Amino acid sequence: MNSKLDDYRKYSNLFVELVRKGIKLKYRRSYLGIIWSMIEPLLTMIVLTIVFGTLLGHTGKEFPVYILAGRLIYTLFSQSSTAALKSIRNNQGMIKKVYVPKALYPLSSITFNYILFLISLVVLLMVSLVLGVYPTLKSLLAIVPLCVLFLLSVGAGLILSTVGVFFRDMEYLWNVLLMLVMYTCAIFYYPDKILRSDVGWILKYNPLFCIISNFRSCVFGKSMDMWMLGYSFVFSIFSILVGVLAFEKNQDKFILYI
Amino acid sequence: MSDKKGNDIKMNNVTKDTALMLSDIGMRFNLSKEKVDSVKEYFIKLVKHELKFDEFWALRNISFEVKKGERVGILGLNGAGKSTLMKVIAGVFRPTEGNVYKQGVLAPMIELGAGFDMQYTGKENIYLYGAVLGYSRKFMDEKVNDIIEFTELKNFIDVPLKNYSSGMKARLGFAIATVVKPDILILDEVLSVGDAKFRKKSEKKLLDMMDTGTTVLFVSHNIEQVKRICDKALILDHGSLVTYGDMEDVVAKYEEMIK
Incomplete structure (x- = not known):
């Protein structure tokens, strides 16, 4: 029995293959293929802008950019966490027959979703340029909340993939929880009024809201909120710790439950 | 080290010729009478202290050693633990007790x-x-x-x-x-796939491989095939190792068993 590290080095090929598979299969048999990862957010942005822009009276030119930035990040989180949640069960054919480090499955599904997400960021850049929201030097700092986003996705993914093996209900429950996350992320409204009110903590303690908020600040060339950055980072690291511990402790039992 | 009774083998007896060594392997499953896989059910049972399982040892006290280049036939009735044993060796199951030592690349064809x-x-x-x-x-x-x-x-x-x-x-x-x-090849009932032509082709490929010194673990209900391919054999029965030794002796004993 070699050490775990050797194991993971040996299977790095498999990791790459699994990521490749996820990307290849996502848009297979559609005519536009990977271009969909850019068109789809663009179309959703238009719909959301029409609906919420008119309803709430936000007619500013930056409102579509505001919506798109938030929605892209929320979509990544919801898709990667859902994919990770199902990853062990979806790969049971392989898990039951050959030995493979099981963490590869949630990690590869998070990674391929993240890569598609990075591609779709091109749309954000194009929309901002068209609408006259020009990036500044500070916009480069956007990479910081994006890294925190990846960490949070990994942590949540590891926890969910472990729980998902033992309790099938989690798939449905998580859908509902994601809805809660979405409404507390201020994707299609401005949060200032809520943040000043008594219930502002609902948003402030949602790590995904902190990430979205900081990412938007970067996009619009403003400074990040340091408290939010620190909180979301610490939360993400903590979730990874919990995720790794839970996964490690239970992965030998997975095979008995799938 | 006697081949007939391998239960005394300890890990420190591993030599350069050892391809595979199992010491005191035990594999326990929890057979819950009803499957608890919803959160609500789980907590209700947890509170009521009803989370009980029936323990079932699919394998117990399995120890044996396979030397490099040996071809071992695994015999046993349905449910004797053959596939579980192969999965433990392949690393799919982590054994509840004991250790598996393997040397070289292992290709499982389960x-x-x-x-x-x-x-x-x-x-x-x-x-x-x-x-x-x-x-x-x-x-x-x-x-x-x-x-x-x-x-x-x-x-x-x-x-x-x-x-x-x-x-x-x-x-x-x-x-x-x-x-x-591969250094070790696990074949679990795989020589019965494909049409006759491909079966012949694949058996020939396997025999070629074996000639060059690959260690083989071969699970089959086809005694003729075991006789043709293997030079050693073991019998599993209800999760324990009955015999391990030269193919002829073991096959004779197995034929006696299934009469």
């Missing part, structure tokens, strides 16, 4: 084509499955033509696997698993 993706084409699956077995993409680039040739599926190699017949999938699985000579 079910051909497990791990294939049905949306993926034949060729893409070659790379995917190669990666599952631990081979790099560069290495598979060199081997991909050999594999396609062996499967005789050239015209179908860019078709998604969902359109393959089960025989075609088995061919592909066999061809990938045998493209490299």
